[in-house]
Amino acid sequence: MWAWFHKLSSPKYYYEWAGKWLPWLAGITVILMVVGLYWGLVVAPTDYQQGESYRIIYIHVPSAWMSMFVYVVMAVAGFVALVWKTKISEIVVSECAVIGAMFTALALITGMLWGKPTWGTYWTWDARLTSELILLFLYFGVIALYSSIEDKRVAAKAASMLAVVGVVNIPIIHFSVTWWNSLHQPNMDIISENPSMDPSMLWPLLVMATAFKIYFVWLLFIRIRNEIISRERTTNWVRKLIAES
């Protein structure tokens, strides 16, 4: 087990190992997306309270889940990068930051588009939207720090550190925002985002959530492989690889 992890931390082995997975990940993502979209947009019944706009949750909720999940993955990778100084985990941090920022932005945009027909306004300083916005800022911080340091290995370590500091702060930020929100939120007619959902509505959500997770792994693998090639461009194995293809 440990020997395998050790092997996986070598860029060359990782590149080949991840390459084998790519077609599978692509296939599963596409199948699950198609199934989830059809199920969510066509088969699932209309919500009697919110009407059709509730269907936005099939991308909003998975995006929001992913935005947090990716941050945790990034922080764990950052921790590993700081303690064991493995190259792959350093790359995971910088690539996760970009993908995570995308999911967070998606969660915000779809949340706003859901809010307009449901709450009558694109933006409310609702605890979850606010937390999500701050999460986006945290991702931007990691990306900005990583891209402003020239030496990419130092940059990755600094970004890892920031990710770890951020993950310690996220519960505190989330708690303070929720608490702040309960103080200031005027009595608004908020329809809960998912009150105990009917299975006919819940299943497509679970399918979409799985699809998003696998999509994340897929995109992450592609991006990691790119970054490996970019960083190892002077090594023999990359040259051989390029020359052969």
Place this chain on the structure above:
Amino acid sequence: MLSALITIIRRDLLVAFRRRSELVNPILFYVIVITLFPLGVSPDHEFLSKLAPGVVWVAALLAALISMESIFRQDFDDGSVEQLFLSQHPPTLLILGKVIAHWLITGLPMLVIVPLMALLLYIPEQAIPTLFLTVLIGTPILSLIGAIGVALTAGLRGGGVLLGLLVLPLYIPVLIFASAAVSTAIEGLPSSGHLAMLGSGLILALILAPLAISASLKISMN
């Protein structure tokens, strides 16, 4: 151990007093930012006192951010940061000493000036002790968290804007609890709960931040 802590605090204070302008600038900045709000929004008595807790604290966040750079910049450039790690004393302790010194230079003057700002913004007198306490407990947290950001960007030229991007989101809990404490005090309600929240934040920051700062400095020294 303690003598090392005191030595480093004294040394940093001495250096700071040699360049007095840097001592005064952050506090001037703080006063000016606060003056902008009545000018930009409205000098209305009632409106301002409602806005005041947020204004005082947003300005404090910005002033803390502006002054933060100086904590390691000079030492980083002349190599004395490396000496911190070569010393026989634990680096986290020395770093804590540097943060304390920095707070004495930037946080303490704010503590002195903040009652005056409260008058400018029509914060009722009964809330001023609470405001004072929030600044007393809150600004050290700002210094501790800010120092992590400075340590991470120490190797960069002109990391000022970047620092804001890294650090301001992490300042949000302090802003929320501190301004809420002042707001409740203005309404005449007890604000000890919020102050306790801030206090536990300070303890947490005191324990964890020196570790993070020392790790970040090591990364930047590479």
Place this chain on the structure above:
Amino acid sequence: MDGKWMFVWGSYGVAFVAMVFSVVFASRRKKKLAREIEESLEE
């Protein structure tokens, strides 16, 4: 059709564009990198 469908299509559209283009750009970057390295090899 319900007017609310507009918001549904809007959000699905944004998500689709973002997710598909992320993969497309990542694949294009790989080709670009390969070309760059190839050129440096020829030199």
